[in-house]
Amino acid sequence: MVIPKLFRWLFFRKFIKMTTVDAIKNPNATLIDIREPYELEIDGNVERAINIPMGEVPDKLEDIKEMPKPIIVFCRSGGRASSTLNFLKENGLEEVFNGGGFNDVNEILNT
Numbered sequence: 001m002v003i004p005k006l007f008r009w010l011f012f013r014k015f016i017k018m019t020t021v022d023a024i025k026n027p028n029a030t031l032i033d034i035r036e037p038y039e040l041e042i043d044g045n046v047e048r049a050i051n052i053p054m055g056e057v058p059d060k061l062e063d064i065k066e067m068p069k070p071i072i073v074f075c076r077s078g079g080r081a082s083s084t085l086n087f088l089k090e091n092g093l094e095e096v097f098n099g100g101g102f103n104d105v106n107e108i109l110n111t
Contacts, residue, residue: 023070023097024108030067033102034075034084043076046105054080061091074099 023029031049033040040051050067052060054075064071071093075081078100085098099105
């Protein structure tokens with residue numbers, strides 16, 4: 001029957017899918033801080049994060065595709081990360097998440 005198959009698919013998709021918090025806490029995750037270098041100097045950084053400013057992401061796309069998954073992008077408040085996430089997904093990346101702001105990521109990593 002179609003309905004039980006659809007139900008199972010929806011049920012397992014919802015419960016098996018990785019959450020952003022799970023992704024951030026994953027020790028194999030790649031954390032990409034898309035803030036500008038001067039922002040890191042002013043506001044601080046996130047341990048384990050790689051700094052690739054948002055404007056450089058298109059040029060580093062192939063490198064990013066090779067990075068360990070999941071990939072979490074974040075910025076100061078999450079707005080730029082949302083745009084970058086959309087760009088990465090449009091260019092074929094999967095297992096990529098918007099971590100929000102750097103304070104959000106730090107809080108999750110430290111709990």
